[in-house]
Amino acid sequence: MSQRDLEDLTILLVEDDPRAAKWVRIAMEDRGAKILWATRIDQARLLVERHEPELALLDVSLPDGNGLDLVVELRTREHPCACVVLTGNPESHVARIAAGLGVSEFLAKPVNLDRLHVAVSQARERTLQLRRILAEHKGSAVQSEIDENVGKRLARAHDRSPGKPVDAGERLAALASEFGLSSRQTQAVAGVAEGLSDADIARAMKVSYSRTRQLLAAAFAKLGLKSRNDFIRFLWERSGQR
Numbered sequence: 081m082s083q084r085d086l087e088d089l090t091i092l093l094v095e096d097d098p099r100a101a102k103w104v105r106i107a108m109e110d111r112g113a114k115i116l117w118a119t120r121i122d123q124a125r126l127l128v129e130r131h132e133p134e135l136a137l138l139d140v141s142l143p144d145g146n147g148l149d150l151v152v153e154l155r156t157r158e159h160p161c162a163c164v165v166l167t168g169n170p171e172s173h174v175a176r177i178a179a180g181l182g183v184s185e186f187l188a189k190p191v192n193l194d195r196l197h198v199a200v201s202q203a204r205e206r207t208l209q210l211r212r213i214l215a216e217h218k219g220s221a222v223q224s225e226i227d228e229n230v231g232k233r234l235a236r237a238h239d240r241s242p243g244k245p246v247d248a249g250e251r252l253a254a255l256a257s258e259f260g261l262s263s264r265q266t267q268a269v270a271g272v273a274e275g276l277s278d279a280d281i282a283r284a285m286k287v288s289y290s291r292t293r294q295l296l297a298a299a300f301a302k303l304g305l306k307s308r309n310d311f312i313r314f315l316w317e318r319s320g321q322r
Contacts (some may be wrong), residue, residue, distance in 0.1 A: 087112035089204060090317040095151065095166065096142050100189060103165075104137060107193050108200070120144045128154065128161070135184075135203040136163045151183055152308050156277040162206035164199045167190060190311045204220070267300035268292060272308050273315055 091108055095101040096119040105115045116131055117126040121144050127133070136154055138147035154161040165186040184203040187195055215312050224267065256266040264285065271281035282292040 083110070084112040086204075089113045089135075089200075090116065090131055090133040092116045092124060092127060092131075092136040092161070093202070094118045094119065094121070094136065094142065094147055096120070096223070097139070097140045100139075100146075100166075102192075104191060104196065104264075107196060107281070113200075121150060122149060125153075128157070132159050133161055134207050135200065136161055137166060137200075137253060138163055138183075139166050148308060152312070156280075160207060160210040162203040162210065164203050173177070196213050259302045261299055261302060264300075268295040269299045269303075272296065272311055 086276070089112070091113050093101060093104055093108075093115050095104065095117070101117055101119075103246075105117060107132060108115055116127045116133055119142070121142055124136075136150065137152055137245055139308065140147045151163050154163055163183045165183045166189055168188055169187050184206050185199040187199055207314075253266075255261060256263070264287075267285055268281055271284060276284065278292050279289055279295065279298075282289045283290065287295075300306065303311065303314060305314060
């Protein structure tokens with residue numbers, strides 16, 4: 081890699097430990113990146129609105145909440161942003177939940193700079209890929225692609241059973257059967273699992289935005305859930321039971 085290979089890259093760093101933040105910031109700025117540093121979730125949201133970063137480095141434990149709560153928000157923006165999660169224990173349940181949420185990578189703290197550079201490069205490519213797909217399809221997505229990516233997310237989260245592959249279609253069908261979801265409700269929550277916004281799900285399913293909201297509300301009610309993040313965690317918990 082060239083020494084300035086991150087020129088023109090804007091990175092959101094959400095880290096409440098000043099020493100850890102300084103270590104990461106210097107490493108990224110030496111490569112040419114612009115760093116937006118926040119110590120709280122509310123600060124991070126303001127920076128995202130103003131600057132539209134290309135990727136985010138997220139600590140998990142923050143003064144005003146869990147850094148994982150930002151993952152779905154950042155992935156479903158008009159200009160999606162890939163995320164790398166920083167955690168003190170990469171083998172914990174938090175790391176597996178992060179994988180289920182669709183983060184590009186999670187790294188143990190203190191961060192190894194070589195691994196950080198690789199993770200940032202991969203996350204940058206993921207952001208470009210997400211934005212290119214949205215531009216080409218004007219926010220739409222093919223349902224088979226959604227199902228395939230849901231399977232990949234769950235397979236990574238289900239790392240305790242490496243010999244047992246996860247089939248997204250079978251898992252979603254089992255979910256629908258167990259909780260009485262209609263086929264349209266199942267398609268809608270599959271889009272949520274992939275990190276699509278309600279508007280993108282509506283385009284993918286060729287239904288109105290209000291109808292998509294109705295489908296999701298009904299599906300979440302049947303599952304006993306209230307939010308997108310609840311649903312992602314629900315998927316991860318079920319993947320660990322099979």
